[in-house]
Amino acid sequence: MNWEIVIGLETHVELATRSKIFCGCSTAFGAAPNTLCCPVCLGLPGALPVLNEQAVELAVKAALALNCTVTPVSRFDRKNYFYPDLPKAYQISQLYAPLARNGHLDLPDGRRIRISEMHLEEDAGKLHHHDDRTAIDYNRCGVPLIEIVTAPDLSGGEDAVAYLERLRSILQYLGVSDCRMEEGSLRCDVNLSVRPAGSSELGVRTELKNLGSLRAVRLACEYEAQRQIAILESGGQVRCQTCRWDEDARRTVPMRDKEQVGDYRYFPDPDLPPLAVSGEQLNRLRSKQPELAHEKCARYARDWSLSDYDCTTLTSRRELAAFFEQVVSLGAPPKQAANWIMGQVLRRLSADGLDVEEIPITAQALADLIHLVERGTINRNTAVEVFDAVFTGGDPTQYVRAHHLEQSSNTEQITAAVEETLSQNRKSVEDWLSGKEKAAGFLMGQAMRTLGGKAPPALVSEIVRQLLEREKSQ
Amino acid sequence: MTINNKTMTDLERKAALSLTDTERVVLTDQMNAVLACLDVLRACPDCPPAEQESPCPLRADEVCPSTDRAALLSNAPETDGTFFFVPRTVE
Numbered sequence: 001m002n003w004e005i006v007i008g009l010e011t012h013v014e015l016a017t018r019s020k021i022f023c024g025c026s027t028a029f030g031a032a033p034n035t036l037c038c039p040v041c042l043g044l045p046g047a048l049p050v051l052n053e054q055a056v057e058l059a060v061k062a063a064l065a066l067n068c069t070v071t072p073v074s075r076f077d078r079k080n081y082f083y084p085d086l087p088k089a090y091q092i093s094q095l096y097a098p099l100a101r102n103g104h105l106d107l108p109d110g111r112r113i114r115i116s117e118m119h120l121e122e123d124a125g126k127l128h129h130h131d132d133r134t135a136i137d138y139n140r141c142g143v144p145l146i147e148i149v150t151a152p153d154l155s156g157g158e159d160a161v162a163y164l165e166r167l168r169s170i171l172q173y174l175g176v177s178d179c180r181m182e183e184g185s186l187r188c189d190v191n192l193s194v195r196p197a198g199s200s201e202l203g204v205r206t207e208l209k210n211l212g213s214l215r216a217v218r219l220a221c222e223y224e225a226q227r228q229i230a231i232l233e234s235g236g237q238v239r240c241q242t243c244r245w246d247e248d249a250r251r252t253v254p255m256r257d258k259e260q261v262g263d264y265r266y267f268p269d270p271d272l273p274p275l276a277v278s279g280e281q282l283n284r285l286r287s288k289q290p291e292l293a294h295e296k297c298a299r300y301a302r303d304w305s306l307s308d309y310d311c312t313t314l315t316s317r318r319e320l321a322a323f324f325e326q327v328v329s330l331g332a333p334p335k336q337a338a339n340w341i342m343g344q345v346l347r348r349l350s351a352d353g354l355d356v357e358e359i360p361i362t363a364q365a366l367a368d369l370i371h372l373v374e375r376g377t378i379n380r381n382t383a384v385e386v387f388d389a390v391f392t393g394g395d396p397t398q399y400v401r402a403h404h405l406e407q408s409s410n411t412e413q414i415t416a417a418v419e420e421t422l423s424q425n426r427k428s429v430e431d432w433l434s435g436k437e438k439a440a441g442f443l444m445g446q447a448m449r450t451l452g453g454k455a456p457p458a459l460v461s462e463i464v465r466q467l468l469e470r471e472k473s474q
Numbered sequence: 475m476t477i478n479n480k481t482m483t484d485l486e487r488k489a490a491l492s493l494t495d496t497e498r499v500v501l502t503d504q505m506n507a508v509l510a511c512l513d514v515l516r517a518c519p520d521c522p523p524a525e526q527e528s529p530c531p532l533r534a535d536e537v538c539p540s541t542d543r544a545a546l547l548s549n550a551p552e553t554d555g556t557f558f559f560v561p562r563t564v565e
Binding site for chain 1: 527528529530531532533534535536537538540541543546547549552554556557558559560561562563564
């Protein structure tokens with residue numbers, strides 16, 4: 001029997017606020033355990049939550065970019081559960097009136113993934129399990145999250161990864177979150193079921209909790225789908241369970257029977273009045289929405305005829321795309337700018353252990369360098385040398401002048417250098433005369449070396465040919 | 475929705491109460507009065523006018539000093555001065 005995999009995702013994204021959602025404690029990552037906490041974080045008696053305005057604004061920006069309808073009045077609810085990662089024994093979340101509903105995200109191949117809802121909530125603390133006890137760090141408790149819930153529109157691990165990559169790109173471009181999966185600022189739960197191909201009924205699903213990397217998402221989906229298919233094909237029944245992904249064993253491990261919404265005894269949080277988002281606020285935020293990566297991709301291809309690969313690479317990070325656009329705005333031809341950035345700039349960043357947020361060379365310097373090559377002042381090889389010299393600071397034009405790197409088009413000088421080269425490499429000249437075409441390339445390289453690389457390669461090549469032909473005719 | 479005699483009998487059983495006839499009449503009237511209030515609330519508009527500020531007070535995204543860790547950990551069932559400790563929660 002052919003089986004169809006059905007996946008819906010719940011993605012938790014930490015918002016890029018300075019302080020927590022309901023108190024003024026810092027959201028900084030990596031602080032000493034339990035040093036970023038207060039009575040609100042710990043749910044001590046009498047402590048009252050006050051909502052962070054920036055968390056609301058970032059969440060609304062995300063909702064608009066995901067084509068959601070923002071609820072005019074949303075409400076906060078208490079999700080009750082007893083577990084030490086939340087000392088209040090409830091999480092402040094939104095169930096009955098979430099911040100936004102009915103959005104969508106388009107995958108790169110054009111398929112539309114429906115987003116059922118997006119809500120605001122607080123993160124829980126972090127548990128470290130030891131042999132006989134569990135250590136708790138409540139620093140993360142109260143960090144603002146949005147939870148983005150898709151309809152069951154994805155059909156495999158690769159689909160889930162494509163969705164998450166597009167989602168991450170959108171949220172990073174918006175500045176809503178850094179989406180660093182390795183730091184837990186983007187985490188994903190997968191709801192997965194299988195059904196006979198062509199069936200419209202959903203099978204029994206399992207939930208795979210807290211997947212912390214794209215690789216884990218893909219592998220866990222693949223494993224879990226095969227596990228469920230094997231159960232069904234042997235006549236068994238899939239249990240509605242919550243599972244975790246065991247990275248070392250590369251398998252899903254059941255944790256507990258899946259909770260239903262009733263198990264959480266949701267009720268409206270009496271400490272937080274309804275949250276209203278006005279049409280005026282929506283219009284203001286809508287007008288400030290930046291151009292997103294896939295929109296930039298389409299524009300680069302349309303306006304500058306860049307390849308898919310170029311567009312995707314340049315827009316992979318907001319900072320890289322901004323740098324590219326700055327270089328182009330300073331007059332560099334887009335294709336040349338793209339080649340320099342994807343080649344030399346990324347090479348040097350990698351070699352120096354820098355992030356694209358830390359590109360030391362200015363857009364002006366790179367644009368000047370490209371102009372020097374375009375005008376024929378220096379050749380490409382010299383330009384790479386200049387690039388390396390000014391990467392961490394400096395003016396390419398001044399550097400070229402100071403080091404006398406301008407190439408010369410003086411044909412008398414070049415002819416003299418080529419004649420000298422031919423006289424010093426008679427064996428190669430004889431090889432060429434006997435039909436070995438490659439020898440011309442070697443002679444060209446030697447001539448460029450004699451000229452110190454400061455001559456236009458095309459002109460040198462032409463003169464090498466002329467002199468070889470002359471020898472042939474003698 | 476209104477509370478009738480059948481509903482009252484059911485509620486009486488579930489609440490393990492034994493009401494006299496008089497108490498039952500009084501309580502039925504009181505509960506119906508409460509439900510009538512809810513009907514009034516239900517008729518209120520769900521959405522404040524667009525120009526009205528959010529009923530939910532908002533604070534600026536500013537970091538305030540956190541509470542001293544030692545003071546917070548003084549409530550811990552067990553601690554090493556850094557973490558809260560509880561019995562192991564996973565098998």
